[in-house]
Amino acid sequence: MRLPAPIASRTLPVSAARGNTNHIAACVLQVCFLIFAAAASGRCADDSQTPKGLESERDLPSRYGYVAEDVRRLSQPVKGFWIDLGAGKGDVAIALIREAGNPVVMVDPDKDAMTKGLEAARQQGMQDRLLAVVGSAESLPFPDGVADLVVSRGSIFFWQDPVQGLREVQRVLRPGGKAFIGGGAGSGYPKEAVAKLIQQRKEQLSGAEAEKWKKFVELRHPDQMKEWATSAGLTDFEVLGRGAIDDDPKVGQGVWLLYTKPSATTN
Numbered sequence: 673m674r675l676p677a678p679i680a681s682r683t684l685p686v687s688a689a690r691g692n693t694n695h696i697a698a699c700v701l702q703v704c705f706l707i708f709a710a711a712a713s714g715r716c717a718d719d720s721q722t723p724k725g726l727e728s729e730r731d732l733p734s735r736y737g738y739v740a741e742d743v744r745r746l747s748q749p750v751k752g753f754w755i756d757l758g759a760g761k762g763d764v765a766i767a768l769i770r771e772a773g774n775p776v777v778m779v780d781p782d783k784d785a786m787t788k789g790l791e792a793a794r795q796q797g798m799q800d801r802l803l804a805v806v807g808s809a810e811s812l813p814f815p816d817g818v819a820d821l822v823v824s825r826g827s828i829f830f831w832q833d834p835v836q837g838l839r840e841v842q843r844v845l846r847p848g849g850k851a852f853i854g855g856g857a858g859s860g861y862p863k864e865a866v867a868k869l870i871q872q873r874k875e876q877l878s879g880a881e882a883e884k885w886k887k888f889v890e891l892r893h894p895d896q897m898k899e900w901a902t903s904a905g906l907t908d909f910e911v912l913g914r915g916a917i918d919d920d921p922k923v924g925q926g927v928w929l930l931y932t933k934p935s936a937t938t939n
């Protein structure tokens with residue numbers, strides 16, 4: 673299948689997609705690139721609020737495959753309509769497609785990053801399973817109760833309003849749908865790399881950009897994630913991990929919100 677050029681204002685027939693992989697595949701064939709108004713500006717690792725020093729972590733092994741493994745193991749999502757929220761270049765989405773074979777829709781305010789993701793997917797022969805929608809967490813461009821999985825790595829910490837973003841995640845999930853939202857390297861990430869990552873971050877806490885790094889660590893703390901989830905009115909959730917400068921046997925370094933939308937939830 674060939675990806676058309678980005679198309680403005682086409683509508684994804686997600687209502688046809690509830691819990692049915694064939695219907696999702698049909699959606700994939702029908703729509704390849706949707707444009708919606710972005711309510712928030714995109715910010716990522718090179719943002720001015722993000723401390724310098726993260727660049728050196730790029731020399732460490734890739735985390736995406738390990739994160740995708742954890743998403744499957746811990747969320748056990750049913751196949752269907754899967755979203756990578758704050759997808760950036762789609763590395764998690766691509767790893768998930770490779771891991772589970774299910775199509776993934778990226779959502780991000782940064783269309784240039786997602787365009788790179790679409791190109792990477794094409795180079796890897798996955799162009800029929802990766803889609804892109806320009807949008808933001810605070811106003812997801814999808815109807816209520818349609819998604820089987822929302823995964824989001826390294827993004828919630830940049831959202832303008834994480835609580836509103838989580839409300840939106842809850843809204844678009846179908847009953848029984850799963851969310852796996854946070855940041856980290858994945859439980860299978862090589863231990864030497866985890867140790868190096870944590871050691872480097874700890875050193876930064878007393879370095880030239882100590883204040884930015886403290887904020888970085890605070891935002892990625894389990895208590896912060898619990899506060900966001902509780903304020904968003906989520907009930908059936910678990911916060912996993914010990915944060916940005918600690919390791920956890922179940923999810924490795926980082927922090928993750930694992931959420932299942934209860935069957936009785938009304939949007």
Ligand SMILES: C[S@@+](CC[C@H](N)C(=O)[O-])C[C@H]1O[C@@H](n2cnc3c(N)ncnc32)[C@H](O)[C@@H]1O
Binds near residue numbers: 760761785826827
């Ligand atoms: C550090 S990057 C992470 C990208 C990717 N998920 C990864 O793990 O490599 C953060 C991403 O969040 C996106 N972002 C920022 N604000 C957002 C918002 N309000 N809603 C959704 N995504 C947002 C940015 O554009 C950026 O692509």
